[in-house]
Amino acid sequence: MDFFEHQEAARKKTKLLIFYFVLAVILIVTALNLIAYFALSGFSASQGGNEALSLSQWPQQPGFFFTSGAALGLIGLGSLFRWFQLRGGGKSLARMVGAREVLPDSNDRLERRLINVVEEMSIASGMPVPTLYVMDEEEAINAFVAGQESSDTIMVVTRGALEQLSRQELQGVVAHEFSHIFNGDMKINVRLISVLAGILILGQAGYYVMRSLRYSGSRSNSKDSGNLIAVVMIVGISMYIIGSIGLFFGRMIKAAVSRQREFLADASAVQYARDNQGLAGAFIKIAQQSSLLESRYAEETSHMCIAEPIKLNFSSLATHPPIDKRLDAIMPDWQDFQHQQLNKAKRKAERSADEQARREKAKQKKGFEAFGGEGVLAGMGGLIETVGSPTTLHLHAANALLLAMPEVLRTAAHNHHASSHAMYLVFALLVSDNGQVEESVLNLIAEKYGESSKEEVLKLASHMTSNKRYLRLAILDMAIPSIRRLSKTERKNFLSLLKELIHMDKQVSQFEYILYSLVRKSLTPANASSKIYIKRFSKAQTEIQLILSAVVHASQNSEAEKQQLFNTLIVSFSDKKMELLPNNFEAESFHKSLLVLNKLTPLLKKALLNAFEEAIQADGIAQVEEIELFRAICEFLDCPLPRILENYSQDVANKIHGSKH
Known part of the structure; x- marks a missing residue:
């Protein structure tokens, strides 16, 4: 799968997330109603009620509507509150977990190294440089990215990752996180936090109910009030238990959404850097030390991290595959590599910061x-x-x-x-x-x-x-x-x-x-509003005509060649005759056209960008101005374009590789 296919899969996975959420809510509300039914039936029997209420009659009772409404209201409020808290995108999440922003002009050696690695990856991949944060209180090795769009993307790393990883290992971790951005995981992960907050709130509500009634029983002497408190206590305990069920469903949802995505991100990171030793080295250190976070938000953000941040008793609910399985996938002989690394560490001390600076x-x-x-x-x-x-x-x-x-x-x-x-x-x-x-x-x-x-x-x-x-x-x-x-x-x-x-x-x-x-x-x-996708080129013919005309005019072809090139390319997007527009760049109409084309589905975007690339290649020369225009188009279509083009001459490629040795 390429970038566009991953984006299409991510779009469909959002629908799957909604399905899982609705299913979890239905099961939780059903469980609450069963507990409420049996609790009230028992209370009625203890009061000498004559006629027992059957389970089939319960949906017609006021208690059913009260229980269902209260449960749905709590779930909705929980999700709405977290969504409101995170409406600012990645930076809101960074503030929530208590991360500190890394200043672009930081003088800290480890932070400078992180900035350099991230800038290299951003320029190479065509992604805007994310805002960087550090969780200073976390000594374990972990990292995650978050954001609604590329403009508010943040990358958070722990202090342990900065201090314990080498530059090569840090580059592997950064490449892994960038792959989550490319594959469309970032937006899903942020939405998942809001969704799960509603499911988890029932357990918290049950805890507060039990806590508020802790002293009520000792002050209540009448039998009736005592029975009522007992019923409420049962409901509170039940909500706490069902909240745990919600936690179970939440972890199931996160595992279903994220486990395979982690394997994909690992493979993509190795592909980007053509180096499996960096990421493998980071995983080995995580296995030897820890990735567990102290943050009280570790549960909510567990699906976003590069490694499992919470301790689980059941591996089937883990949001990440086991470290050894991930190592097997990217480096089958990782145990030999681990042994070599240990011997290397014994033979040679890490180079000093001054030597690195001179180099x-x-x-x-x-x-x-x-x-x-x-x-x-x-x-x-x-x-x-x-x-x-x-x-x-x-x-x-x-x-x-x-x-x-x-x-x-x-x-x-x-x-x-x-x-x-x-x-x-x-x-x-x-x-x-x-x-x-x-x-x-x-x-x-x-x-x-x-x-x-x-x-x-x-x-x-x-x-x-x-x-x-x-x-x-x-x-x-x-x-x-x-x-x-x-x-x-x-x-x-x-x-x-x-x-x-x-x-x-x-x-x-x-x-x-x-x-x-x-x-x-x-x-x-x-x-943050949902995008309504355009699924046919016929809905955006005028916009395609305008953008394609601008790209064709940016080339060094003659006017006749431009007209012929346009006619050849436009037929893939329109079944009617469309003319090459005059070479008169008009910023406002150009921008409006890009906003419309951004609504195309990922696979339609791929076909369109292929046509733009063909237009640029037609004269055999890619001018800087053409590349800048293409970069802007890709940026507004949310398709990160590498700044540096892939087709190096062999001589240039040899120089680049030679510089590493």
């Missing part, structure tokens, strides 16, 4: 040109097949991109201080687009953020020369986590100014649209 500094001198420079962007070669599936070449080339980036730009991207904020980097990308810096643009920036901001933007723009255009989107990706730290008001003001700067010349260029739309998408909260 990285020497490596930076080689720069991106050592790997082929812009020649890396020369070919496309089955690009759609890499959506959601970055290869080892993507990872190495992403690292090369980071090394090619001037240090002043890398520092600015991680900066969230007022004097040199990462948002100045976005302004620098804007003003350096056409090679000429407009004084009026700089003056408006200075008016909003002070005279020093003007100087900072000019300094950053001076490093964005025409031969570094291939770095533009990588620079933007690195800056987004710092910009996300702006308050809601600051974000609004920043986006408003960026839009005003773009419209100063009364027109919006293709790159200006790409820049603004990607920034806005990354900073705008995700819409």
Whole structure:
């Protein structure tokens, strides 16, 4: 299965989750009614009732409606409360579990290593850089990702993972978590927390009922009140027991949803890095030490973690396969590898931080040109097949991109201080687009953020020369986590100014649209409402015509070749004659068309993106501008496109692999 098939499967799995939830609710309500029936029947008999109530008559009694209504109300309120608590997406969940955000400009050595690994994977895979968090109080090794959309994705790792894993092992863990994003698991996992909260609340309600009645019995002397308290106590105990049944169903649902997804994520992580030793090494350390979390939310988030965070008596209810089974799947000879690692640890101490820093500094001198420079962007070669599936070449080339980036730009991207904020980097990308810096643009920036901001933007723009255009989107990706730290008001003001700067010349260029739309998408909260899918191309013919025309015009073909190419490609999406639209980029209509196409089912998106790729490949040259346009299209279709293309020359590939040794 490729990325699009996994997305389609995830869409269907959401329906399966709803089915499991409804089934669990029906069984819980039925069990509560049975207990209420027998409890009230026993109470009636103790009071000398003449006529026993049959079970078949119970659904017509007020007690049935009260019991069912109370149960459904509690379940609904529990799910609604947790959904409301997590409506802010990944960051809300991070706050709930008490994780601390990792600042983009952190000076902590272990946190810097995590940032570098995640940035490499993000650039290689085409995913926005997630906001990083650390659970400082957790010494066990674990990690998870969460979020509703790519714009609010977070990655949480424990302090134990940072301190106990090597860089290679940490990269394996990060690749595993990214695969959950690619495979559509992230959104399902967050929804599952809200769903299960309603099922689990019955047990909590039963506990509070019993606790509130603990002292009531000693103060009640009458027989009637004593019997009533006994009945309520029985109901409370029953709710607690049924809450445990709810916990059982909850774990069954999580196991059904997540166990196979973990095997898939393991395999995908190995595929991305072409390295099974990193993830295998992490699993071996988890088996030797622990993945159990102290957090009181460990039960609710157990299905999201890379390894089982809670202790279970029955392995059949585990949300994760056993570690040894996962190791067998990715490395059949893992026991020999484990023995080798132990011997290696005895023979050689871990390199010091100073040695690592010197080695990285020497490596930076080689720069991106050592790997082929812009020649890396020369070919496309089955690009759609890499959506959601970055290869080892993507990872190495992403690292090369980071090394090619001037240090002043890398520092600015991680900066969230007022004097040199990462948002100045976005302004620098804007003003350096056409090679000429407009004084009026700089003056408006200075008016909003002070005279020093003007100087900072000019300094950053001076490093964005025409031969570094291939770095533009990588620079933007690195800056987004710092910009996300702006308050809601600051974000609004920043986006408003960026839009005003773009419209100063009364027109919006293709790159200006790409820049603004990607920034806005990354900073705008995700819409939690359900998407209504478009299942036929005939429902989006006009939008396909507009986007395909823009992609065709971005190529270096002649006008006649463009017309012929468009005619060849459009027939797959329309049964009527459609013309190539004029080469006149109109940002608003382009954006509206993308929003419509985002409603296509995953498999329809794949066919459409294949056509766009064919249009770009037609002239045999993939220009930076074409790649940026394609990246923006993929971003709005929620299809992560690797920034670095897969079709390296053999010479470039050898250089990349040679740099590792």
